[in-house]
Amino acid sequence: MTTLLKGFLASTVLTTVASVSSAVELEVTHWWTSGGEAAAVVEFANAFNATGNTWVDGAIAGSGGTARPIIISRILGGDPMHATQLNHGRQAEELVEAGLMLDLTDVAEAEGWKEIVNPSSLLDSCTVDGRIYCAPVNIHSWQWIWLSHKAFADAGVEVPGNWNEFIAAAPALEAAGKVPLAMGQQPWQTAGAFDVMTIALAGPEVWTDVVMNKNADAVQGAAYTEVFEAAATARTLAANSNVQDWNLATNLVITGQAGGQIMGDWAQGEFALAGKTAGVDYTCLPGLGVNQVISTGGDAFYFPKQDDPAIEAAQKELAALLLSPEVQVAFNLKKGSLPVRGDVDLSTANDCMQKGLEILASGAILPGSDQAFSPDTQSEIKDLMVEFWNDSTISASAAQERYADIIANAD
Amino acid sequence: MSLISTETEAMHRQDRGAKKPIRLFRNLNAKVAALPMIFTALVIFIGCTLWTIYHSFTKSRLLPAPEKWVGLDQYERLWSTRRWLVSIENLVIYGACTLVLSLVIGFTLAALLDRKIRGENIFRTIILYPFALSFIVTGLVWQWILNPEFGIQSIVQSLGWERFAFDPLNNGQIVIYGILIAGIWQGSGFIMVIMLAGLRGIDQEIWKAARVDGIPAWKTYIFIVIPMMKPVFITALVMIASGIIKVYDLVVAQTSGGPGIASEVPAKYVIEKMFEAQNLGQGFAASTMMLVSVLVVLIPYIYLQLGGSRRG
Incomplete structure (x- = not known):
């Protein structure tokens, strides 16, 4: 026993010396629990374990809405995990300001994140007072509509190429007994879909003016009137899709019961899982086929501050690893998201991801609304949207009025 | 009531008998033993409540920010938020219906069981059983029962009434009644048990006297037994009322x-503003309003209890 222990200790010391940093267990929390997501996380875990450290997985079931309060209360409650997923943007703003997060600036400088992270806005979202506090790992864009070839074939119409053609094809879909637009009724989905319609129909300039500059007068303008009317139309088209979860709504599209769904690029994982091929079974239109723009929200890892220098070293090692080219490729191919660095080879990605990569390369990008609004303002928008999408008695103009109010008080 | 009043009377008698200087040190062990609880009550219940109320007047976001005083801003925003108003409206409907229906159903079931029926234990167990389920389970069960494609609607339709429609959970006008059904199903068994205990406490001589006078059973219940059960009713009332104000998990499970x-209900608003919207100030303001509504229920109760014993 003692010799075994000694031998073990000796080998540990040896590996410690060999890999400079000592072997440490890091507990990592995240909310990636669906099939494709879990497979993607394993890529991180394997890469980290290969360095001699141990990745202790702390997956929290449920969406970000469930997981974030748990993560934040653990950090505030003095029981911080060693690393955690959050959406980069303003969710961790106050935690950083309160000095609860590890400063990663030296890692970022050593690894040259400033040069490799594309778009640079991702790194800006991690930056507070010139210091970098998080490691962005992927880019998720919301601006997609997913169309079912089967549904349109059954209805006897062509698969539309943009939003207006989609609206024009809706009566035929309805006549064929299809739900034109699948829409899960959770608040984040309706709010997200509205945001997508705004960028597509009002255009990126007006959107930027409202969302980034908080210009409430622009909300009262004609461009937004058009968006709210389109949203009211979409509301009638979605009236019969009685589902809550986004993947159930996606499933309506996959099975051809619904014509299309406005959803972020993570929907792609569901199509892949169902064995569908882009361009043959389904079509994806970035920016609803109108404005080919994608927003660059996504996920990032934050590292809550610890007292132990060994753990701190391991945290920094993990941060560097997350952005390394091999890990970026392996992770993002599984996740269906775009890598945060432009210098990696993703030729094996499918059609939809290629479209996303092209737009990313062309620079037609906007920040995600996570980066623009505080969680408080976002929750107000969600409250308005979920009410608007579910209650057909609220007119487009009434909703526009209330949206302008929220923007006027937004922060 | 009678039990409490005899207790307080006994205490008064003891107080009068005691000499003043010894009074503080009498039962010293018991008092020392009670200290941790007194401390807990003062710090945790009262202290934290005051802390919460104070912070509801600040612009606290993710972290408490006692220095950012904003006066009544949070309350103004709260009462101009449609979601909060809808929550309050739902709470009033849910509360009024739960209060009346729980008492009526609970008492009726108890009275029926009290008629010395065969198999009372079995019925009591069956009726009390839903109370053993959490609200989450209750909510999920009723979500399925009320689902138009699998539940009541489809069963009745398959029996031949093809135009029968009962889909409360997908209709915003009546969804709160769908939640109400589940709440009543879960809670009325417990009220029944309390009522049954109260009924068993009624002296059999009263029943005999009523029978001798030829008063029908239902009249005996309404005019004699119920007035005698006032303390039981008050206990049941407080139980139901506190359950109403904190209703949260049922809604989350059934309709989110x-x-x-x-x-929407107020408790859900509080939780979501505090943790999801990262706006503690707004959540605290809403929870303070909930505290006010609890006090509205509790103060008359305390008044009734204390006032009753003073008269006694």
Whole structure:
């Protein structure tokens, strides 16, 4: 026993010396629990374990809405995990300001994140007072509509190429007994879909003016009137899709019961899982086929501050690893998201991801609304949207009025 | 009531008998033993409540920010938020219906069981059983029962009434009643048990006297037994009322506030503003309003209890 222990200790010391940093267990929390997501996380875990450290997985079931309060209360409650997923943007703003997060600036400088992270806005979202506090790992864009070839074939119409053609094809879909637009009724989905319609129909300039500059007068303008009317139309088209979860709504599209769904690029994982091929079974239109723009929200890892220098070293090692080219490729191919660095080879990605990569390369990008609004303002928008999408008695103009109010008080 | 009043009377008698200087040190062990609880009550219950109320007047976001005083801003925003108003409206409907229906159903079931029926134990167990389920389970069960494609609607339709429609959970106008059904199903068994205990406490001589006078059973219940059961009713009332104000998990499990915001309740607003919206100030303001509503229920109760014993 003692010799075994000694031998073990000796080998540990040896590996410690060999890999400079000592072997440490890091507990990592995240909310990636669906099939494709879990497979993607394993890529991180394997890469980290290969360095001699141990990745202790702390997956929290449920969406970000469930997981974030748990993560934040653990950090505030003095029981911080060693690393955690959050959406980069303003969710961790106050935690950083309160000095609860590890400063990663030296890692970022050593690894040259400033040069490799594309778009640079991702790194800006991690930056507070010139210091970098998080490691962005992927880019998720919301601006997609997913169309079912089967549904349109059954209805006897062509698969539309943009939003207006989609609206024009809706009566035929309805006549064929299809739900034109699948829409899960959770608040984040309706709010997200509205945001997508705004960028597509009002255009990126007006959107930027409202969302980034908080210009409430622009909300009262004609461009937004058009968006709210389109949203009211979409509301009638979605009236019969009685589902809550986004993947159930996606499933309506996959099975051809619904014509299309406005959803972020993570929907792609569901199509892949169902064995569908882009361009043959389904079509994806970035920016609803109108404005080919994608927003660059996504996920990032934050590292809550610890007292132990060994753990701190391991945290920094993990941060560097997350952005390394091999890990970026392996992770993002599984996740269906775009890598945060432009210098990696993703030729094996499918059609939809290629479209996303092209737009990313062309620079037609906007920040995600996570980066623009505080969680408080976002929750107000969600409250308005979920009410608007579910209650057909609220007119487009009434909703526009209330949206302008929220923007006027937004922060 | 009678039990409490005899207790307090006994205490008064002891107080009068005691000499003043010894009074503080009498039962010293018991008092020392009670200290941790007194401390807990003062710090945790009262202290934290005051802390919460104070912070509801600040612009606290993710972290408490006692220095950012904003006066009544949070309350103004609260009462101009449609979601909060809908929540309050739902709480009033849910509360009024739960209060009346729980008492009526609970008492009726108890009275029926009290008629010395065969198999009372079995019925009592069956009726009390839903109370053993958590609200989450209750909510999920009723979500399925009320689902138009699998539940009541499809069963009745398959029996031949093809135009029968009963789909409360997808109709914003009546969704709160769908939640109400589940709440009543879960809670009325417990009220029944309390009522049954009260009924068993009624002296059999009273029943005999009523029978001798030829008073029908239902009249005996309404005019004689119920007035005698006032303390039991008050206990049941407080139980139901506190259950109403904190209703949260049932809604989360059954509808998560939907469709739209049609079945939102105040407790859900508090939780979501505090943790999801990262706006502690707003959540505290809403929870302070909930505290006020609890006090509205509790103060008359305390008044009734204390006032009753003073008269006694």
